[in-house]
Amino acid sequence: MRLSRYFLPVLKETPAEAQIASHRLMLRAGMIKQQQAGIYSWLPLGFKVLRKLENIVHEEQIRAGHVPMLMPTLQPADLWRESGRYEDYGEEMLRITDRHGRDMLYGPTNEEMITDIFRAHVSSYKDLPLTLYHIQWKFRDEIRPRFGVMRGREFFMKDGYNFDVDYAGAMHAYNRHMVSYLRTYERMGLQAIPMRADSGPIGGDNTHEFLVLAETGESEVFYDSAITDLKLGDREIDFDNWDEVSAICTEWTTPYARTDETHDAAAFAEVPQDRRKSSRGIEVGQIFYFGTKYSEPMGATVQDGDGNKVPVHMGSHGIGVSRLVGAIIEANHDEGGIIWPEGVTPFHAGIVNLRQGDAETDGACESLYKALTAAGLEPLYDDRSERAGAKFATMDLIGLPWRITVGPRGLKTGVIELTSRRTGESEELAPEAAVARLTEIYAGHM
RNA sequence: CGGGGUGUAGCGCAGCCUGGUAGCGCACCUGUUUUGGGAACAGGAGGUCGCGAGUUCGAAUCUCGCCGCCCCGACCA
Numbered sequence: 001m002r003l004s005r006y007f008l009p010v011l012k013e014t015p016a017e018a019q020i021a022s023h024r025l026m027l028r029a030g031m032i033k034q035q036q037a038g039i040y041s042w043l044p045l046g047f048k049v050l051r052k053l054e055n056i057v058h059e060e061q062i063r064a065g066h067v068p069m070l071m072p073t074l075q076p077a078d079l080w081r082e083s084g085r086y087e088d089y090g091e092e093m094l095r096i097t098d099r100h101g102r103d104m105l106y107g108p109t110n111e112e113m114i115t116d117i118f119r120a121h122v123s124s125y126k127d128l129p130l131t132l133y134h135i136q137w138k139f140r141d142e143i144r145p146r147f148g149v150m151r152g153r154e155f156f157m158k159d160g161y162n163f164d165v166d167y168a169g170a171m172h173a174y175n176r177h178m179v180s181y182l183r184t185y186e187r188m189g190l191q192a193i194p195m196r197a198d199s200g201p202i203g204g205d206n207t208h209e210f211l212v213l214a215e216t217g218e219s220e221v222f223y224d225s226a227i228t229d230l231k232l233g234d235r236e237i238d239f240d241n242w243d244e245v246s247a248i249c250t251e252w253t254t255p256y257a258r259t260d261e262t263h264d265a266a267a268f269a270e271v272p273q274d275r276r277k278s279s280r281g282i283e284v285g286q287i288f289y290f291g292t293k294y295s296e297p298m299g300a301t302v303q304d305g306d307g308n309k310v311p312v313h314m315g316s317h318g319i320g321v322s323r324l325v326g327a328i329i330e331a332n333h334d335e336g337g338i339i340w341p342e343g344v345t346p347f348h349a350g351i352v353n354l355r356q357g358d359a360e361t362d363g364a365c366e367s368l369y370k371a372l373t374a375a376g377l378e379p380l381y382d383d384r385s386e387r388a389g390a391k392f393a394t395m396d397l398i399g400l401p402w403r404i405t406v407g408p409r410g411l412k413t414g415v416i417e418l419t420s421r422r423t424g425e426s427e428e429l430a431p432e433a434a435v436a437r438l439t440e441i442y443a444g445h446m
Numbered sequence: 447c448g449g450g451g452u453g454u455a456g457c458g459c460a461g462c463c464u465g466g467u468a469g470c471g472c473a474c475c476u477g478u479u480u481u482g483g484g485a486a487c488a489g490g491a492g493g494u495c496g497c498g499a500g501u502u503c504g505a506a507u508c509u510c511g512c513c514g515c516c517c518c519g520a521c522c523a
Contacts, residue, residue, distance in 0.1 A: 012472060012484065013458045017516055030453060091447095092522075143447070157523070200477090209523090218522080276518050283488070283523060354482055389483035396483090407482060417482095 023148030038145025133160030189341020338399025
């Protein structure tokens with residue numbers, strides 16, 4: 001993409017309403033525009049990141065054997081009356097009436113609707129296990145939205161629902177989600193720690209939240225630092241292997257890690273002093289097992305091998321996709337701006353032309369642009385007639401992990417400069433060598 | 447929803463107390479010079495002063511009502 005043809009309305013000054021880094025930087029980098037309290041337009045750069053995260057979530061869900069679909073944002077109130085939540089949910093639910101006077105709501109979550117779909121089409125244990133998910137906009141009418149997309153009213157979320165014939169099967173689904181979530185966050189360059197959590201209004205017995213450590217997090221968290229050393233890496237995982245999946249969960253849930261809601265001071269005291277940490281955390285996902293809470297009242301049953309109708313065991317599993325954009329920035333920024341992890345960056349590299357209009361530098365930039373594109377990478381070429389400082393500041397702000405600087409000085413000796421946004425380290429090398437380096441760097445992130 | 451604040455050009459703000467033709471910086475447009483870390487000069491364009499009533503010869507400014515947004519708290523993916 002050529003910057004001169006893109007839409008990137010960056011701000012030099014910080015809008016007054018933004019308090020925390022991610023909100024400030026998303027506004028300044030032209031990623032979002034607030035339309036109402038807690039409701040945002042996603043401008044091209046923000047939208048690109050959102051889509052990247054969405055793709056990662058899809059890939060990892062499918063890898064774990066889950067099945068994608070899409071449910072509507074507007075739901076009939078009657079479904080929620082069946083589960084009893086229409087009355088229970090309170091003011092947070094946005095209620096709407098259509099022209100015929102029918103009660104509807106903008107979905108804050110989809111347990112009722114997925115259960116309705118399930119009961120209409122599944123009646124045998126032979127069709128189980130099944131996990132369906134979608135990634136869709138949700139609405140919760142928060143009393144006080146804040147922190148930009150981290151706590152908006154409208155938000156983009158992956159929510160998945162498992163259907164199993166018994167408790168053991170549902171627990172495997174629970175574990176499978178935990179492992180696939182760990183993979184998902186790792187690919188996004190995040191360390192998200194699973195912590196035993198409260199079940200809240202969705203209800204259930206067994207639940208973990210995933211928290212990203214960051215100073216601006218809304219929850220206080222307590223953990224054994226041993227957990228932050230854990231990494232899945234590129235190990236192969238057979239998601240159908242109950243023991244293997246369960247063993248990984250044990251690995252991740254054994255070190256102490258809890259939010260203030262479930263914190264147990266006595267148990268925490270048994271963690272060796274030097275590994276006892278407390279911090280703030282941003283919740284970026286949650287998994288629940290809630291058994292037959294919805295299947296029973298809504299009649300989602302299957303016949304088991306003995307011909308008995310039994311309510312299915314369910315769980316629901318969410319990842320806050322739009323919130324993750326903010327969380328990633330909270331965990332990856334400096335005074336100059338955002339620093340995208342390679343796996344989620346909106347463009348793989350920025351090309352800065354230091355002498356726009358000079359035939360030689362223009363030509364060198366063009367051929368670099370073509371070479372990177374041919375290598376399957378997506379560069380953002382700053383071809384504006386701006387001075388060097390302005391171009392550097394823009395690149396730093398929008399946080400592309402790699403910057404290629406092309407100027408007449410280097411071209412005299414046939415080199416360009418490759419700079420890491422994260423470390424600030426630069427290396428002079430031939431254009432072809434830079435393309436090769438970037439291809440190699442991104443090989444593990446495509 | 448309780449407490450506090452705020453609304454003036456795209457963004458950041460001054461002006462309001464003490465009523466009298468609406469200002470500054472950045473961004474934008476034109477031109478010249480510049481060109482490896484947010485350039486300089488000159489010229490220019492851009493405003494229902496959140497909305498509605500009221501007081502007044504006259505309201506951005508005073509009064510009343512409403513709305514939006516932000517912060518703290520309670521609440522929350």
